[in-house]
Amino acid sequence: MGGDFSLNYQPEEIYDVIIIGAGPAGSTAALYTARAGLKTLVLYRAEADGALGVTQKIENYPGVPGPISGYELLKIMREQAKSFGAQFVRGKVIATDLTGEIKKVYTIDGREFRGKTVIIASGAMERANKFKGEEEFLGRGVSYCGVCDAAFFKDQPVAVIGEDDYGVEEAEFIARFASKVYFVVPGSRIKAPPEVVEEFKNLPNVEILLRHRVIEIVGDQVVKGLKVKDLNAKEEKILEVNGVFIFLGGTKPSVDFLMGQVEMTDDHCVVVNEEMMTSIPGVFAAGDVLCTNIKQAVIAAADGCKAALAVDKFINKKAKITSQW
Secondary structure (H helix, E strand, C coil), X not given: CCCCCCCCCCCCCEEEEEEECCCHHHHHHHHHHHHCCCCEEEEECCCCCHHHHCCCXXXXXXXXXXXXXXXXXXXHHHHHHHHCCCEEXXXXXXEEECCCCCEXXXXXXXXXXXXXXXXXXXXXXXXXXXXXXXXXXXXXXXXXXXXXXXXHHCCCXXXXXXXXXXXXXXXXXXXXXXXXXXXXXXXXXXXXXXXHHHHHHCCCCEEEECCEEEEEEEECCCEEEEEEEECCCCEEEEECCCEEEEECCCCECCCHHXXXXXXXXXXXXXXXXXXXXXXXXXXXXXXXXXXXXXXXXXXXXXXHHHHHHHHHHHHCCCCCCCCCC
C-alpha cells in the first residue's frame, strides 16, 4: 500500500508540463499532453485522491456505463494517460516557484521537479475551519505531515484524524513509529478502496474509531489528549495521546502551494483566461480550483482538455489551439 517516497529521481530533468493533481482534470490533461508528444509528469497526493476518488458510485460519466466507483473511474483515466507515456508520481506538493521560464515544484519529501509549463489541477479539498486547540498546539503535538513528524512520536500514542485514502496512507506510515494509533473518522466509513481499508485494519497497533467527532485538542505546553464524541454511544471521552495528525478534507481550493504567485479571487479560486492560463505565462489551471458552480467530473475533465490543448499551443508556439481527435 502507498506510493514510492524514494528520493531516487533526476532533479535536472525538465518536463514539458507538470500537472499538479490526478483527478479528472489532471488525468485528462495528462492524456492530451502525453498524446501530443509532450513530456508529462503528474504529481498526486494519494491513489483515491480528490472529490471523485472518494465518491462511492458514478452512473453519469459519458461512455462509462455505471455504477462504478470514483476510484475505479480515476484508475481508467490514469491508465489511459499512462498508455501515451504520461508519468504519475505520488508526492504532495507544498511549494512552487512559477516566475521563471522553468517552473519549479517541490514535494513534502524534499524532491524538486522542473517543467516548462504547469497545470494546476489540485481540486478543492482543503479545510476552512480549525478544531479547538489546533492552532494553539501546531508544532507542539499537532501536525499535518506524517513523513515529516512521525519519528518524533516513536513509541508514543497518537491520534490521526482522517477519512480517506490519503489519511489511511499517512496513518500507516505513522504506525511504523507510534506505539498506538487511534484513527478517528468523523463519518460511518473510511472513503478508500476496500483492499486498502482491509490491509489497514490488520495493523496491530491501529484502532479505528468510526463516527467520532473531534471536540478539542487538549494539553498544556504540548498535546496531552484529543477530546472526541462517540456519536453512536452519545458520550464524550479523551484519547490520551501525545500527538494529533490531521488529514481531513474540505471544500476550499487546494492552492496553498501557489503562495500567492498567481491571481486569485477573494475565495482563493484561481483566475484564468479563455485558454485556462493564469496570470503567469505558462501556468494553467483546471477543475475545482476554478470554483466552477457546477462540480461534475465531466466538467473538470473538459477543463483539463482545454488546459492541455493550451499548453500544446504555448510550448509549440502555435498561432491558435488545434484540436486532437
